[in-house]
Amino acid sequence: MLKYLIPIFNPTKSDWAPLARIIHWLTLLWLFIGLVVLFSASYPEGGDNLGNGLYYIKRQLIWAYPGLILFNVVSETSLKKLLKITPIVVLILFAAIIATNIWGVTINGAQRWLGVGTFLIQPSELIKPFLVLQGAIIFSQWHKSTIEKRIFWLVIFALILGGILMQPNLSNAALCGITLWLIALMGMIRWRDLGIVALIGISLGVISIQFNQHQLQRVMSFRDPWENISGDGYQLAQSLIAIGSGGTWGSGLGFSNQKLFYLPIQYTDFIFAVFAEEFGFVGCIALLLLIMSWATVGVLIAIQSQTTINRLIAGGAIIFMVGQSLINIAVATGAFPTTGLTFPLFSYGGNSVLASLFLAALLIRVARESNEGTLLEFPQPSQR
Template identity: 50%
Template structure:
């Protein structure tokens, strides 16, 4: 085994990859590097006060990055047929972890939501880890939709529904919506009938509406999103502080490490509202450049999907792109006050090992699709 293959930044095989695969690889590393720099700034004060160690959260994130990059490099060198072959077991395994969050003594409740399970000092968030598994299994199912019997289709649709309902029960409407949108985009890319997709979308909107009616805190978030200043010390506090941070950055920003809102004003500044810290320190110019990077990722991801000749691979590319790009736009939109407050992290920026692992695995799947699309050979059939 070539040990250098375990070090993603010094992979000697990259020179033989397609241009799109190489571009996606370096764009992912650029995104990751910027994210770690911003996390250092956003978490240092928080770590100093709560843990008596300014590097506490940053050091833990480095460990998560190292583990995630090992998975990343394994996936980019692994033929897609292998993870697809066991995709159903991977999904069911993470679904089991997801169900365990509801068990007393195992599920960890934080800020009113039970989204984590603990194994000693390690905490996992199954709703993040299940995203790449959903992409693989949904692409496998929808990409070969006509080949499966009705019983198999119904079974997997029921399992997907169970995943969504389990996440919704935590409660976590934002991640439920993102996963539902990811599944829908994969089905759309695989060419399922538009009428069925439209009815499914309507059903999803109805379920989301029912969730809003049944959960007072979700309705409060909608109201505070419309006019956060009406309750600036209550339900609107997070958004008000976020807007103050973004506005304080001006055009060029206050400079790296010089955010004032992260000092006991802006809540959860190293996860849900890390973009606010970024905008305050790097200003409008930095924010526009960040959005351009996200849009470049989206463009490259869709280009990879378009060039793929296999429906399953195309569906993987569309699903992975949807999860990373839409989640990024959701996070930025929340911080900027254009979307109701949600609990979605900013991929490869926010603190959290599960989110980092899921993001790099999704990026690796995109790169693998690009590699296999370029390496596919067209076999000429000689006429007899």
């Protein structure tokens, strides 16, 4: 029990497989750096608007503690047990997504949260690790499953993505859809089927952009933010100024100028810009090396997986954690249009912290089961 209540303390880690221990400490390092950067990025906003500079970091720590407990619990729970409850949890969170579209709390024009007391629950964020698990279940058994089962879960996945898209949250819907698509690809689903699904997904994305003025403006301003620096291009322009101001070594922790009410939402979507200004080019390279190290260890875990389902779970966790991080960085540097995706374990948001630590724990669990003799008894897909 002590190892759960004090998440950093876990005497059994010495018995873990080497890759499991490495990904464990890399995740904790990632979280620690993220908390330090969030404290710096959010302090002016909290102090000016809420009268408490520590407001955001305090709430993030409130979420991080149960997140670390969840991290330890999942690391110690067999995938077989987690997979048994996954279909039910996916359906519950799907219902919560639908409820969010009806009764949800609207913030900045998006209706993505359910109010629970003083906390906001974001089902579209919490569902990510369970999409990985359910996607691994379906696509690892695809060629052995009945047509009815395939159709049922494909419809559920489509409805989940549609519900997220209606919030509107095109970026999150696209990320979830791409992750499921790549899990299916790793499960060796036929290219023809994957191509049809990809075409449908791209078409829906284009339609959403055409009919959603806010999304269209984001795409248009991305081409040249300086053309309308006082309008739609303001956010990206301020982000680029922050990154450029960092120079080689940065201005130092806490000394970003752009976070002083020039750069909007600097503690969520554009937190990387604050990091780049305070830690400079060298700090950015170090952060990218950390993320790439995490990804490399994750790929090694996936390669060593002894079952298809374990490999798909590892792949899905890597795609969500690393893919979302790189997209967030690409947005802040102007390589991608503004998406609204947070930086895992950096950006403010308790739901994101819970989902990210859950995903990292799944990767640890795959590493442990692949190297400590615990195998899932799932039928292997035929090779075709």
